[in-house]
Amino acid sequence: MNRIEQHQQQLQQTQLRRTFLGDATRGLGSIALGSLLFPELSRGQEPKRSVGGIAGLPHFVPKAKRVVCLFQSGGLSHVDLFDDKPMLHEHAGKELPPSIKGTQRLTGMTSGQSTYPVVPPLKTGKKCGVNGTWISDLLPGIQGIADDICLVKSLYTEAINHDPAITFMNTGNQQPGYASMGAWASYGLGTENENLPAFIAMVSQGTGKNPGQPIFSRLWGSGFLPSSHQGVGLRPGANPVLYLSNPPGVESSQRREMLDDLSQLNSLRAAELGDPETLARIHSYEMAYRMQTSVPELTDISKESAATLDAYGAEVLKPGSYAANCLLARRLLERDVRFVQLFHRGWDQHIALGRQLPNQCRDIDQPTAALIGDLKQSGMLEDTLVVFATEFGRTVFSQGKMGDPGMGRDHHGRSFTVWLAGGGIRGGMEYGATDDFCYNIADKPVHLRDLHATILHCLGIDHSRFTYKFRGLNTRLTGVEEAHVVKDILV
């Protein structure tokens, strides 16, 4: 490519990146506001169109139009919940064989231990669904949806501590500064509902370990992508989106009149100056006004049936709980929000596994199953990808003294389990396997960049062609190393 072509391409990209405003300046601002405000009215009448997004995407017909990521922050124990092995019981309390343990680095929390005894799963479990997938009795709800989900039991990461590991899982890089999964989705595909942000994040605090490991806004940040793609936090209480409510002493009708004045004044000036950016700003104020209506309507769950609320469990009525966030996730997905991500803190069971883990499981089990059931019932599971993920697993050996109630498990990135469901995913299957001690991968390793490639694939995106120029590199969510779509788990 010669320099002029390159320059033109850059120019074109700059213009494309202007998501919201780019379109507004070219007349899309005049698109019937009614259909944006009430997407359900136009549902089924005409194909919905995306606003924003980049040209040429999706690369192929997507199986999933939206994603919900249920992120279990802190490191969920695959050993206790999804990956039981006979050997763990035979070898219970005995030293993990050196041939298995190998020379991989351990965290400073257990590297000084004199013994590494094998600890079997905390509770019994059962083989569930047609495939006979073992799932712990701590997760009866998820046992019930075994036929809908696909367990990837051979995931691995290089990181062994929370900050790099959770950053890696959410942004494709252990270093800060990269764009999160949801930001990539928003950047690439835009939104089908301009009244809500394309990417919404919700945080809940677990009852197992409270407070859990710290998390960071970078996990739903836009990194090097334009900040309009950053995840917007949806929060419990009167102001679900920050600054959403009018200030005291300003009524909605009054605000409407003020915005009309603003719009008139801005339009006059824009015409005089010939400034397209001003038109974009007018559009953004209108969208803000519509968000003031659409968000309270979104968070108002008073019209949900008693049966639905029951399905999610009693906690659903507690704002900010994982259960409440699961219900909100369904409502967001119904409104075509592109990427919804929940972060549930407290999965870092270094100590008191026996006390903490059942509480963590109780927080998430019923609501997670209810969300899947709800999506399935409405048919939305077909084109919604559900990703149940964590930053790493936990060691098969004990942290602390075996048998002590204070005993826990350390971080383990060498193999762990996540599961997927919905749009494009084959339910009722397990993929990959760990060794007899749930320690190393025995079959079909899946790096987390392969998981990212697979998520993008479900959205109709070829990860290798989905790039953004940053620091002289065509940067990808999947990074510079080779990544593979896990084709065997796809429909």
Add this chain to the structure above:
Amino acid sequence: MHLTATFAEPISSSATPFLTVQLNFGNGRNQIPELIEVQVISGTDDGTDLPSDVLEILAISKSERTAEQSASLWRYCAQHASELARDRIELVNLQDRLDVLTKPFSTMVMDVAAKPRETFILQRGDYSRPTDKVQPGTLAVLPPFPADASPDRLGLARWLTTKDHPLTSRVAVNRLWKMLFGAGIVNSMADFGSQGEWPSHPELLDWLAVDFVESGWDTKAVIKKIVLSKTYRQSSVTPPELLERDPNNRLLARGPRFRLPAELIRDSALKISGLLVPRVGGPSVNPYMPGDLWREVSHYGSSPATSQTFVQDHGEKLYRRSLYTYWKRTAPPPNMMAFDAPNREVCTVARGNTTTPLQALVTLNDTQFVEASRAFAQRILLRSEKSDEDRLSWAFQESNARTPSPQEGQILLKALSRERSRYATHRDLAKAYVGVGESSVDATLVVVELAAWSQVAATLLNLSETVTRN
């Protein structure tokens, strides 16, 4: 020991089913209570909050109190009376200020270890697998490292600022150019290499760069030179023909126009409102922030000292330039993040410049901006201009550096009379609006007038032109 805390206003248990109680112990010392019990009692607290010794003095008739007793009453009053809250905050802030000016403080300076750490190439980045040892050095294509310079940061600084270094001065003036024009002469700010964008005006860049070095790296002089130039002083009016020929104004046939960066949007609202405290230096401050954002992401929510729980400042600290706003990188100020401020976890050379609905929500509803609109209205009403027209003309000039056109004036005057009649019939709303924020409201002003003008002021602060560099 026990402590009873009563809510200033009743709390409805149906509207707020959950309450968080945070107890901070120790006050810097190692004291941890053995047993804590929190009891929630409902009802009306009709007891007094005065301590027994104050009650005892109050029981004595005024004329019979000793001088010492009167003094201790006044002391208690000074420390607790709500009427004096503002003065107490001011006193604390002034003491803080005095300390900054008179007391020694520590600051980060460079130090070199006696035995500098050795650095190795790591195999696949794994710190446990070092390979070749590396030495400090610079790129071969660039001028050689000065022979007499030490291979440390001082040496690097000397090398960077050698007269014939081809990059430093060009990169520096290019950034100043971007600050003033919205785009650099080289538009890929962080990349002057072979993959970077070609300069739009290479000779100009060279000339500015040489001039910068020859002026003794005088930043103010470069800025002055640029802003006094004919190019900078051009009108930013964009005829369709020019927009067609050069949509991004790379050839500078018109003046620059771009949205202000995050900090300047807040700063300019504070300046226009008259609230800005333009003082230089001192510790960072915590102005208004909604929600409980720090605790949501933090680990062991503990004391203000570890920034795990947000504690808002008061008084002048609410109105300092945004440069002084404390930055918690895991949860940065949301009103800055909405306007493309980077989270500061990594270096950012060029910020984005987006237009989003969240930005509109900030300038319409953030306490900081709502209060600014009221303070601006207060400024307008305390001027010598008396007619609505004259006041509006002054306000428009103050916020946009020009007088309103007749049509603009008409729209705003109509809005003023509309708001006047609205607030005249809903005085409670007027009172609520002017009560936003902690700065004092001039008691001589009529609340309805102030609230009505505040709406006009808010409209002015939200004009596209106000947040745009034209």
